[in-house]
Amino acid sequence: MNVRAIFIDMDGTLLTSSNYISRRNMEAIYGLMNEGVKVFLATGRHYEVTAPYHKEIGLNTPMICLNGAAIHDAETGKAKQLKTVRLNEERFHHLTAENPFNVMIHTANGLYCKETNEEIVYWTKVGQIPPRYIGDLRQANYQDVLKYSVRTGAPSPKLSALFKKEAEVIDWNDGFELVAPNVSKWSAIKSILNEFRFSPNDVVAIGDGPNDIEMLRSVGTGVAMGNASEEVKTAADFVTGHHENDGLAEFIERYLLKSYDSYAI
Incomplete structure (x- = not known):
């Protein structure tokens, strides 16, 4: 070959x-x-x-x-x-903020997340840079989003499908990710x-x-x-x-x- x-x-x-x-x-x-x-x-x-x-x-x-x-x-x-992705933020947070799963937002300036977990602790240890924000993402001041990650803990194709007009959707067994179209x-x-x-x-x-x-x-x-x-x-x-x-x-x-x-x- x-x-x-x-x-x-x-x-x-x-x-x-x-x-x-x-x-x-x-x-x-x-x-x-x-x-x-x-x-x-x-x-x-x-x-x-x-x-x-x-x-x-x-x-x-x-x-x-x-x-x-x-x-x-x-x-x-x-x-x-x-390649930045643009969602209707109000709609995104309405669909995700009140549910008991984590949301991570990767931006050009760092990571913003709803809550920390083992994965984020590992990222911080390896990358030597902690998240810029942890908490209610509706209150976070972020821009230039590269990827949204929604960890629902289970396959969530019905929820992820709601974003297919705005973003490229990647479905996982524990949630989904969103990046810019194409x-x-x-x-x-x-x-x-x-x-x-x-x-x-x-x-x-x-x-x-x-x-x-x-x-x-x-x-x-x-x-x-x-x-x-x-x-x-x-x-x-x-x-x-x-x-x-x-x-x-x-x-x-x-x-x-x-x-x-x-x-x-």
């Missing part, structure tokens, strides 16, 4: 459930880099909790963050591209491919979530993790192992490395 670039999701793909990159995954990525393949991270995370892993691997490529709403420069961390990891990948003058046919993308489906369908080779849902697996050309069992490395070793024995641990 002749590949010039690979775009890798983070949670459920690159990382274990404990938020670590396994040695085998790291070695496989190093193998690709040694063979001249450009390696990119494409994640739903914001920049501050993406950059430490980008640095750990030693990448020098732009980072796709917040499901494609932001692309950050590898060296400076500055946003090369930002924004996705794939839209950001297209921008990067134009910059690097790569054809989609020469690209691999690998992921496990509903926010990965479009990129898996659109690149030359789409790979779903073993822990992905059937919907994600159906969108892919290949299905690899579980993220807890180094499924990322398994695919790279088997199909991408030209001389795997050189990198075997």
